[in-house]
Amino acid sequence: MANRLLAAAAALILSVAVGGTALAADKLKVGFIYLGPIGDLGWTYQHELARQALVKEFGDKIETTYLENVPEGPDAERAIEQLVRAGNKLIFTTSFGYMDPTLKVAKKYPNVHFEHATGYKRDKNMSTYSARWYQGRYIQGQIAAKMSKAGVLGYIGSFPIPEVISGINATMLGAQSINPNIKVKIIWVNTWFDPGKEADAAKALLDQGADIIMQHTDSPAAMQVAEERGKLAFGQDSEMIKFGPKAQLTSILDTWAPYYIARVKAELDGTWKEENTWGGLDSKMFEMAPYTNMPDDVKKLAEDTQAAITAGKLHPFKCPVLGQDGKEVECKGGDHLDDSQILSMNFYVKGVDDKLPGK
Amino acid sequence: MQLVLEKRAERSQTIALISPLIAIGLTIVTMSLLFVILGKNPLAALDAYSIAPLTDSYSLQEIAVKATPLVMIAIGLSLCYLANAWNIGAEGQFLIGAVAGSWIAVKTQGTEAGHWVLPAMLLAGAAAGALYALIPALCRVKFGASEILTSLMLVYVADLLLDYLVRGPWRDPAGFNFPTTAEFDPVATVPVLIEGGRLHLGAIIALLVVAGAFIVLGRTIKGFEIRVVGAAPRAARFGGFNADQLILLTFAVSGALAGLAGIIEVAGPVGHLQPGISPGYGFTAIIVAFLGRLNPVGILIAGLFLALTFIGGEQAQITMKIPLDVTKVFQGILLFYVLACDSLILYRFRLISASRQVHRGAG
Numbered sequence: 001m002a003n004r005l006l007a008a009a010a011a012l013i014l015s016v017a018v019g020g021t022a023l024a025a026d027k028l029k030v031g032f033i034y035l036g037p038i039g040d041l042g043w044t045y046q047h048e049l050a051r052q053a054l055v056k057e058f059g060d061k062i063e064t065t066y067l068e069n070v071p072e073g074p075d076a077e078r079a080i081e082q083l084v085r086a087g088n089k090l091i092f093t094t095s096f097g098y099m100d101p102t103l104k105v106a107k108k109y110p111n112v113h114f115e116h117a118t119g120y121k122r123d124k125n126m127s128t129y130s131a132r133w134y135q136g137r138y139i140q141g142q143i144a145a146k147m148s149k150a151g152v153l154g155y156i157g158s159f160p161i162p163e164v165i166s167g168i169n170a171t172m173l174g175a176q177s178i179n180p181n182i183k184v185k186i187i188w189v190n191t192w193f194d195p196g197k198e199a200d201a202a203k204a205l206l207d208q209g210a211d212i213i214m215q216h217t218d219s220p221a222a223m224q225v226a227e228e229r230g231k232l233a234f235g236q237d238s239e240m241i242k243f244g245p246k247a248q249l250t251s252i253l254d255t256w257a258p259y260y261i262a263r264v265k266a267e268l269d270g271t272w273k274e275e276n277t278w279g280g281l282d283s284k285m286f287e288m289a290p291y292t293n294m295p296d297d298v299k300k301l302a303e304d305t306q307a308a309i310t311a312g313k314l315h316p317f318k319c320p321v322l323g324q325d326g327k328e329v330e331c332k333g334g335d336h337l338d339d340s341q342i343l344s345m346n347f348y349v350k351g352v353d354d355k356l357p358g359k
Numbered sequence: 360m361q362l363v364l365e366k367r368a369e370r371s372q373t374i375a376l377i378s379p380l381i382a383i384g385l386t387i388v389t390m391s392l393l394f395v396i397l398g399k400n401p402l403a404a405l406d407a408y409s410i411a412p413l414t415d416s417y418s419l420q421e422i423a424v425k426a427t428p429l430v431m432i433a434i435g436l437s438l439c440y441l442a443n444a445w446n447i448g449a450e451g452q453f454l455i456g457a458v459a460g461s462w463i464a465v466k467t468q469g470t471e472a473g474h475w476v477l478p479a480m481l482l483a484g485a486a487a488g489a490l491y492a493l494i495p496a497l498c499r500v501k502f503g504a505s506e507i508l509t510s511l512m513l514v515y516v517a518d519l520l521l522d523y524l525v526r527g528p529w530r531d532p533a534g535f536n537f538p539t540t541a542e543f544d545p546v547a548t549v550p551v552l553i554e555g556g557r558l559h560l561g562a563i564i565a566l567l568v569v570a571g572a573f574i575v576l577g578r579t580i581k582g583f584e585i586r587v588v589g590a591a592p593r594a595a596r597f598g599g600f601n602a603d604q605l606i607l608l609t610f611a612v613s614g615a616l617a618g619l620a621g622i623i624e625v626a627g628p629v630g631h632l633q634p635g636i637s638p639g640y641g642f643t644a645i646i647v648a649f650l651g652r653l654n655p656v657g658i659l660i661a662g663l664f665l666a667l668t669f670i671g672g673e674q675a676q677i678t679m680k681i682p683l684d685v686t687k688v689f690q691g692i693l694l695f696y697v698l699a700c701d702s703l704i705l706y707r708f709r710l711i712s713a714s715r716q717v718h719r720g721a722g
Contacts, residue, residue, distance in 0.1 A: 037683075065677050073635045074628040078421050078557070079673060085417060086677045096537065100630075108555070120535060160526070161536050190522065190634070346536050357526055 028268055030054065031088030032066035033079055035095040036193045042218030042237040043192065043254070044068065047094045050256035057261050061268065072097025080105045084112050090267045092260070093117065095192070096161065102126060113272050115263060118163060120343065124274050129259055132280035133163070134170035134342065135309045136252040136288055138316035139302050140234050141174025143249050144212045145182050146298045147232055154205025156198060156215040156222055157188045160357045164216045166345040170316045171214060172352055185210050186354045195221035206231055223247060232293060239289050250302070251289035258284060278339065281310040317342060322350040364706045375704050382696035389692050399679055407678050408671035408689065420558040422666045424628055427561045428453070430662035431620040432644035434572045435613030437653040443589040444606045448495060448510030449617040450641025451517035452488040456618020457625040458521050459487030461632040464547035465529050465540055476546045480622055488618015489611040491517065496610035500603045514641070522634050529632065539633035549627035561623035568616060572655040585609065617641060650697055665690070
């Protein structure tokens with residue numbers, strides 16, 4: 001009798017315990033690797049906003065975890081693997097430099113799904129996602145050409161990778177459509193996030209005669225410099241108007257939330273599969289911040305261009321595209337450059353007075 | 360009234376031994392308070408930081424991987440510091456070692472080169488680190504230039520050289536312009552010790568380095584010389600020891616170890632040369648050297664302990680949602696207490712009355 005009671009009690013405890021773990025396992029664990037601190041107010045901040053949107057959307061169905069300030073070196077692989085080992089089944093690695101570490105971990109854990117931002121290596125359990133920011137850069141180029149009195153743009157570059165170079169080229173093509181003689185000065189700061197360096201670069205560009213600052217780095221430091229000096233600037237990644245209420249013309253806003261929600265939903269439904277997503281204005285992978293600090297006609301121009309790009313009527317890299325040497329670049333995509341040409345862009349267009357680093 | 364720090368006439372051997380334990384105890388108390396303020400369960404947090412990483416083989420491997428470069432560099436630095444030579448530029452020697460070794464890896468990429476590649480890379484890394492460290496050492500010996508300043512400045516030179524190489528001549532042609540070399544060939548890669556893990560041959564080399572330093576410092580005349588020159592330069596001169604020669608030697612050895620650590624890191628966990636291969640190992644190793652009280656075994660423990668706080672910090676972020684900044688505070692507080700406890704072994708606080716001070720001033 002006593003034995004029976006014991007067995008019953010044990011069975012009860014066991015069933016509760018098993019039930020408990022089953023309940024916990026039902027929750028989908030989603031992990032994030034961030035490059036900067038969540039308070040960088042730029043790149044990482046936008047990913048963090050999207051993570052918060054996920055929590056709001058799915059509530060108790062998921063549990064999210066992030067690791068911030070993960071350097072793009074040997075530590076990245078460990079950080080990603082730590083997330084896997086903590087039970088995360090869907091992991092977003094949110095910077096280009098995590099590509100190889102993500103791939104290594106993905107090969108080791110075939111049952112975990114990985115989402116890598118802005119890279120080009122994929123596997124059956126590793127997708128990539130990115131946005132066609134060059135479309136926004138083209139609009140910014142037009143605004144800049146209209147608004148610049150000196151005809152000189154200052155451009156803060158991070159790393160000379162295709163994403164950044166296609167941004168510079170799209171800017172110049174947009175600007176040249178307004179003012180064929182527009183000039184651009186470029187400073188490479190070799191970092192994604194270093195407010196001190198970014199501010200120094202902005203100051204140097206203004207001192208060299210530029211009157212509009214554009215950046216491909218993640219902090220609002222350059223915007224603050226422009227505001228102080230009474231010049232104009234474009235924000236990057238996030239809304240930076242509060243750092244430059246009189247300076248910000250517009251900003252490219254990374255809006256990852258819809259994509260993240262779609263991917264988590266697919267994971268919950270069991271329909272997740274490897275994909276290469278490269279969304280533009282039409283799919284709202286990014287948005288333009290309100291057009292501010294400009295006259296109405298410039299605003300109208302920007303809105304028209306945005307509408308044309310969204311509708312697919314205007315392609316920033318429409319052929320012919322001339323290289324720095326004035327020769328026409330091979331046109332693989334019919335009437336515009338092919339996606340693969342943009343994704344591997346390794347040349348400047350005509351009118352960029354700079355030498356590509358390392359070339 | 361004035362508070363002064365006064366040297367103790369004698370130091371207690373017992374206190375010296377338990378001082379690190381006192382420091383750890385104080386750290387635990389302070390961090391527990393901080394966790395309570397943050398609204399976290401202090402016991403669970405401390406478990407995530409310091410116990411959980413020790414309970415599975417994966418984390419243990421990662422601790423060893425993280426500690427390997429720290430320990431190797433710190434051993435070299437301890438020799439310098441014991442001899443009263445201040446090498447602050449281990450970070451630069453680490454990078455130069457990585458560059459020199461990578462040169463062989465890049466040049467032999469895709470060729471039929473055999474198993475001599477990795478040993479050659481390790482040798483090149485160590486040699487380059489040693490030569491690079493000899494620059495500030497020679498400047499000090501020949502011109503009396505401060506080795507602290509020159510060795511530190513050479514860090515930036517090494518950093519920019521690496522940057523130039525991976526953006527220019529050595530860039531992976533298939534790498535979409537990103538500043539990195541192609542992945543090294545298998546013959547140019549440090550082998551892992553356990554299949555599927557990241558623990559690599561470098562960990563064993565680091566242990567050999569610790570053992571070597573232990574023997575040199577404890578059992579050889581050279582080790583004695585290093586200690587004497589550092590502790591009592593005048594006595595060393597009477598003893599016929601050549602301090603200049605010793606500066607060159609200790610710098611060369613510490614540079615070689617840093618360079619070796621650099622190429623092991625690149626050919627091991629990273630697998631290719633890229634900027635940012637070191638999250639400040641050369642500087643963190645200075646902390647490790649002092650935390651280990653310039654003693655080889657102490658350095659091994661300190662290196663493992665610091666690595667534990669890194670891994671534990673990540674686990675705390677994952678399991679407890681504790682921000683990374685708290686990990687940095689944790690490391691800072693620990694270092695503060697260790698140094699404070701050590702100082703209080705040698706010194707004590709004393710209140711001096713104003714009248715005495717005036718008297719002393721007049722006298």
